[in-house]
Amino acid sequence: MSAVAHISEYKTGRFYSDEYRGDMSWNGYEHNVLLRNDGCERGGAPRFVDVAMALGADDVLDSRGVAFVDFDNDGDLDLAINHNPGDNDRQTVPASLLRNDVGQRRHWLAVELVGTQGNRDAVGAVVYTEAGDLQQMRLREAGSGYASQHSGRLYFGLGDHQRVDRLWVRWPNGSEESFDRLAVDQLVRIIEGEGLEELPLQRAIDASVGTSAERETAPGQGP
Ligand SMILES: [Ca+2]
C-alpha cells in the first residue's frame, strides 16, 4: 500500500490509519509508471525499468488513457495522458502532454502507410525494419488502449544506426513490398502498390533545449 497515493490524503498520515483500511478502494491513485525497454536478459526474458520518477512522469493523478505521438515533429515519441477528475472537486482535469527531450538525439525513421487495396489507413499492416543487427516490427493499429489512439505513423528508434538496410511492409490482404537502403531521420510515406516517397518533417520547436521530459498542459480532454 505504500506505493499508493490518494490525492487529498497524500502524506497526511491518515492513509495508514486502520480506519481507512479495508473499507474503500484506493485503485486509480498509484503513481504513473514509465517503463524503459532495456531489451532482453540473458536467456531471453524481457527487461523493463521504471524511469517515471527520474523523468518527472510519475503523476499521482487518476490517469486512464495514454497516446504516443510525435507532437513536435522531431522524430521521437511524446506522450499525451488523460485523467479522471477523481476527488479534486473538478468536473474535468486537463490532459498532460509530456515532451520527449531525449529521443531526438538518436536516429529514427517514421513510416506512414496508405492502403489502396484494403482500408486506406492500412490498419492491420505490419512493417519490419532491419538496420545492421537491429530488427524491429510495428503493427498499424486502430485503438491502442483505454479511450486512446496512438499516432497512425509508425516510429522506429534506430540508436546509432545511420541507415535502414531494408524495410518490409505486409499489407492487410497479405501482399508484401520491400524497400532497401533508406536514409534515417525522416518520414517516409508508402502507398500500397505505388512506392515510397520521402516527406520532410516540420519541426515545431527547437528540440535541442532541455535534457528531460518537460511537462506541458494540453487543452481539452486528451488522447
Ligand atoms: Ca517528439
Ligand SMILES: [Ca+2]
Ligand atoms: Ca524530442
